[in-house]
Amino acid sequence: MTRTSDNVTTRRRLLKGGVVSALIGALIPSGFARATVYATADEARRLIWGGEEFLQIAVTLTKDQKTKIRKLAKTRIYSDKLNVYRSAQGNWFILDQVIGKHEFIDLAVGIDNTGKVTGIEVLEYRESYGHEIINPKWLAQFYGRDNSKRLRLTKEIKNISGATLSCRHVTDGINRLTNTWDLVLKHIKV
């Protein structure tokens, strides 16, 4: 068998990849994802609250509380278990997740003892199209080497231009948390 030139091979691979991915796309929702990790929960706590010490408090929202918060914040509530921490001064450190149409964002939020939001840090940002990537290797065979690189974009993400990502879901999430503070957290006695 004669060797084709690199150019032709690449083109064929692209074409094949295109056709295969189009077919797969029609049958199984394929995933495209980009993930960026900014800070750990501990780092975010220090960024928002410095050296202040926090203790985790177990809080589970009742059905009634969930309904009230949902109505006040006009946003969905995915989990009734809260991941919240309180300091001796009555300040709160909250770990939360917001889910948009294409994005999953892990957030850390500081709310002080008067209910004021003192800081919001994005911990991790994941953007996905179709389903979340379950097996990157499986996907890589369809999209070539470029795809596996895209999955590890953390180092390069700081130089991406053109991605005007909307933070509307984060705004909704913050609204949900301030309402949660007002209805629930504020009234918790130690």
Add this chain to the structure above:
Amino acid sequence: MSEISRAQPWLGTFVEIYIKADIGPDELASISQAGFDKIAHIHKLMSYHEGDSELTKINRNAASAKVQISPHMQRVMTLALDLSKRSDGRFDVSIAPELIQKGYLPNTIERPKNPGDWRDIELLPDEIGFKKPLLLDLGGIAKGYAVDLAFDCMSEMVPDAHQISVNAGGDLRVLRWQGEKAQIEYRDIMNRPRYAPVPMLAPAMASSGLYPRGKDNHLVFRPGDNQKRPRRNVITVFASSSMVADALTKVAYLADDYLDLVREFGGIALATNWTGRAKVMS
């Protein structure tokens, strides 16, 4: 040597700050915080959505009486009006009424029936007035200005940093940009995001022309023109500042015939097509 990478939601998007320098983690935290404080300040002045922003006060009152403005607003409006004049109105920050009509901005302030345009804006030292009722939306240009302000503040604090970058939803400013690569996000034929690598050609870059997902709508409008822009590409502009780069992407995107203006401001415009090929526009 240590580094920090943080992201916060501001200006309707996510703002990323990255610093790499020979300083301790506490210092990195406080310097990046100083950068975010600048961004937050501009958000509070120039957000269309904040009910008590300086922009909202101007939009509500400038048609009936002159409104005092901050030096920040003065700088942004000076560039905006200069660009409007030199592009014969292709670039126009009084686009808000059209954006409200198309559902991109909330109808919190009543849309004027026959709104004026950039020619009806009177910018005086420390004051602004409208000759006709109109509404301003500073969107991209304010975002670019906020990036510059945060960047300048942090690079003054650590002038010998190995790297500083600020990215607000695609408005990017980089300290050591020579030899750095950037990625332009574009959409392939199936509307999936892909990234085209390009070398950084200047300290700042901005891109325009991506569409909201799943909709055939356009985020960039030519004032007074309901025609759809060609779906083909993303326009990226490299310039010395983010504010200029962001504003010039709109000029280059909307008016190919005004590319001279991009050059006059020292900008370089690139067009990326759906295959990811980036080409210098001339």
